Amino acid sequence: MNHHLASDEISRATLRAEAVIDLDAISANVSRLHAHVQSRDVLAVVKADGYGHGIIESARAARAGGASWLGVALIDEALQLREAGDTDPILSWLAVPGERYAEGIAAGVELAAYSVSQLDEIALAARQVGRRAGIHLKFDSGLGRGGATPDEWGRVVEAAAAAQEAGAIEVTGVFSHLACADEPEHPSVKAQALEFEVGIGQALEAGLEPKHLHLANSPATLALPDTWLTMVRPGIAIYGVSPFADGQSPVLLQPAMTLRARLALVKRVPAGQGISYGHTFTTTRETTLGLVPLGYADGVPRHASNQGEVLVRGQRFRTVGRVCMDQFVIDLGDAEGAAGDPVVIFGDPSRGEPSAADWAVAADTIGYEIVTRVGPRVPRSYVGALA
Ligand SMILES: Cc1ncc(COP(=O)(O)O)c(C=O)c1O
Known part of the structure; x- marks a missing residue:
């Protein structure tokens, strides 16, 4: 349970996003x-x-x-x-x-x-x-x-x-x-x-x-x-994050944090659509965009713009355009998706989820910074015997 929030506030607060700690x-x-x-x-x-x-x-x-x-x-x-x-x-x-x-x-x-x-x-x-x-x-x-x-x-x-x-x-x-x-x-x-x-x-x-x-x-x-x-x-x-650049470890390490959110919006756009501040990405064909309601204020690194990947409905999708303060955009291509869909930003790669190490590579940093910088606006919830 999140110790910063009264229990009746938990479901509302975690609607947008949460960091689940095992x-x-x-x-x-x-x-x-x-x-x-x-x-x-x-x-x-x-x-x-x-x-x-x-x-x-x-x-x-x-x-x-x-x-x-x-x-x-x-x-x-x-x-x-x-x-x-x-x-x-x-x-x-x-x-x-x-x-x-x-x-x-x-x-x-x-x-x-x-x-x-x-x-x-x-x-x-x-x-x-x-x-x-x-x-x-x-x-x-x-x-x-x-x-x-x-x-x-x-x-x-x-x-x-x-x-x-x-x-x-x-x-x-x-x-x-x-x-x-x-x-x-x-x-x-x-x-x-x-x-x-x-x-x-x-x-x-x-x-x-x-x-x-x-x-x-x-x-x-x-x-x-x-x-x-x-x-x-x-x-x-x-x-559960490896300190080594190749993400390997001689001892099994289980990632403890899963950062997840729910899509705020899904929309179809035509070819030639510039995406997010500075239009650093432009669609080359008609495609579906998903809006993830987390940004650099929540610890999603702006340096991972156009690089970081997330998991939606069992598939990986890439960030397109710049990561903003509160939100970023993913390109769903022609895949199915709807507002409210769960998105895993990072979690356990053994479940097919991107890892903190993947985001570290995308942002040219280390896994330490990815987990440590998840901001105070993201409620933590706890699972496991001690939760
Ligand atoms: C003195 C000292 N010992 C141990 C550690 C733990 O380091 P690591 O997270 O690489 O295990 C730190 C973290 O920076 C530290 O400052």
């Missing part, structure tokens, strides 16, 4: 990944509203599938999970100075720390709250994004050891993030793993005893056993 698929994906990594800890990444699937529902499904940890970017997201009743380990890894550290610590949320100044700020908040902050130190082994560089790392681990000694924090984890795990043969993967080993060694030398060592995102969880260490951090894979 929570059993999320549980099953987590459970298969857990078995694949030989029962190491799984931290299921549920940031960004569970990659568009609903943070609370995705978290429940991931826990049911065996995720002992949840991962989020923001402390606000972690607090949302706590408010919904999740009491198990959560790691939050993206913060700015002045962050709500005290609230996070009071709620038992573990925090990533990237720098000495951040450690100072967290230690101060911990003293104010009167509770040790659980810390995962973030090492930049080569991604060149967040985390302490190898140059800074020595100072960070020394500061962390001192704050731990003083009773303000406890370093429970050390982690890093890979740049190119979706290309498993990329030389940076091995280089980062080696650099991370050195960083872990320095943390141990400083007297830290981090229980959780983690490096693997979805592609590494799927394809790079050397990166599994004590815990893996899959995000996109738990939602």
